[in-house]
Amino acid sequence: MNRAYKKIDQEDIEFFQSVIPKSRLFIGEEIHEDYSKDELAGVHRYPDVVVEALCAEEISKLLKYCNEHDIPVIPRGQGTGLVGASVAIHGGLMISTIKMNRFIELDKENLTLTVEPGVLLMEISKYVEDEDLFYPPDPGEKSATIGGNISTNAGGMRAVKYGVTRDFVRGLEVVLMSGEIIQIGGKVVKNASGYSIKDLMVGSEGTLGFITKAILKLLPLPKVAVSLLVPFPTLEQAVETVPLIIKSKFIPTAIEYMERRVIKNAEDFLGKKFPDASSDAYLLLTFDGNALDEVERIYEKVADVCLEAGAIDVFISDTQERQESIWSARGAFLEAIKASTTAMDECDVVVPRNQVAKFVKYTKEVESLVDIRIASFGHAGDGNLHVYVLKDQYSDEVYTQKLKEAFDLLYKRAAELGGHVSGEHGIGYAKLPYLVAQQGPVYMNLLKGIKFAFDPKGLLNPGKVC
């Protein structure tokens, strides 16, 4: 959307100051560099003003004012996104939720947790697990805010068994661009009351409304979790085993695939050895349940499936130390790949699970075709792959061109296989051209119509998603 927005002037700042005290308001050079980018840093732009809001009422006043004065508003959590969704690409007012980080209510009778949007994912898991409860979505970035997770419909590894963030949001409090504060959904389990605005709000990347409260669904905490690390002779064999596991009907909580060279990056990055070095390719499976023998019975069935499919062995990780030795490496993959190169961009496509092997194989072809290093790992169990195109020694110009070539090929192939542009990182600013290319005008116009219904002036996080 190319249009002119009002540049923030002194009068606007005075209004902001009447709502937000100076200690929580930053202008121009006071703004920390972090606020000019997100985690992948592909796009840089400083907002004109950053405020740290404390409540929906403050946000309501700010949004109403900006709506009347044509000022873009960018909601912001911890800025751990990867597609530029929280970057102020048109300048304007950035409203950070990092100080809205209170736990409001743990309702044990309804198994819900009500939180403010700035609570971190890692704080949520600790908080509920201390009560023997469980919030299953577990994206790799544990320092992300729940508001950000809801805004991208973050997935994570346990999606195979439990689903994604959308499946665990029961209700939301949202401030609309007009300044109105609305309650959506609630503690109810079922809801057939008209269009599901709640589900629309989840994954809207801050373009439809400003989330100020969330009611999350919880489950009882499974008492036992065991991981299997399964080495295969080749990556293809590893990934081709995934549909066989799904078919066995013994569904793991997570199915990840990983390559030796990415594991090596993580070893270098962490200064810690991975517990196995026998192979170039691995599947990492996790099982949970309430009793060890029950979990054992299930994982042994899947272990046999893996061995029949050509796995070299199946290693069992059943204690805290063993889980840490594997999962600390898995958790460091993104940072480790980042540290192994000069710059990178990522493709977070999702394909049907029985097409994962074809797509992974294709990334290897693209690697030699375009002559650029490509690292990948991902959620083989739900078809969501994280493919990183790495700059290494290339100049900016060559890299930009090769990156485009590689991405064009990868997104095209994903679409051919019945996949979609983003599994869990969202569209933001960076992936918009690929969404447009795949979905075409009819679909994109529907998105624009929805956007118009919520934010007719197009001021809330402009330039993102549609």
Add this chain to the structure above:
Amino acid sequence: MNFEVKASSEEGYMEILVCIKQVPGTTQVEIDEETGVLRRDGVASKMNPYDLYALESAMVLKEKYGATVHVLTMGPPQAEHIIKEAYMMGADHGAILSDRKFAGADVWATAYTLSQGVKRFCKPDLIICGKMTTDGDTAQVGPEMAEFLGIPHIANVSKIVDVTRSNMTVEMDMPQTVEVAKVEFPCLITVEKGIFQPRLPSYKLKKSTAQLNVQYYAFRDLEDQDEMKYGLNGSPTQVKRIFPPVGNDAHEIWEGDSDTLTNQMFNALMRLKFI
């Protein structure tokens, strides 16, 4: 109390014994404030994490030089679980010292019982123990056992530098220094966390060793038949009180310009032996 060993290393083939122990599966162990006894009921158990490093050290030596790896534990029959787990990590033979007469042993009686068990079970060139257990935390059983067997021992081994037919050279991590020492076989070492990254138990080995026997030894099987040397009877230690440790969350905040901070950080890294 001399300990005779067959000269197996002349054949280029070592006999290695790893001593292991079953400990509570979590660090959040509750202590009965009145009796001072660990509450083990309902708590899942696991192999002492330090023993995983001992076992891995043995497996690395086995892969490099050829060896038979024996594992020995003392405990109730359910400790068989960790012997089976050791099989899944590549151990060849396992034995349990299990008898009510061994119950209530302190470090002295435990070390003595184990030393008696070793004599019955195998003739190792090298005994490897974890530095300590996570439930007892004494780090004494390994060295005491070596004393009972009359063999040399080195504690806190952080690196195996070299192994020859008749001796090995290791680095031991002392409070202020790291010392390199050469020790003749037969000997005992206790290893530090991190000496090698322990391998994970193998499902293939789980299946192939499912029928592999675990040897049981009771009091009557041991050479020394003096009951007063075992269990509570043989334990000179009187436990006065057991209490949960206080968590260590010590931290320092440094301020200053980058030169000062760099120096401070450098000195701290030196002091902590990271560099």
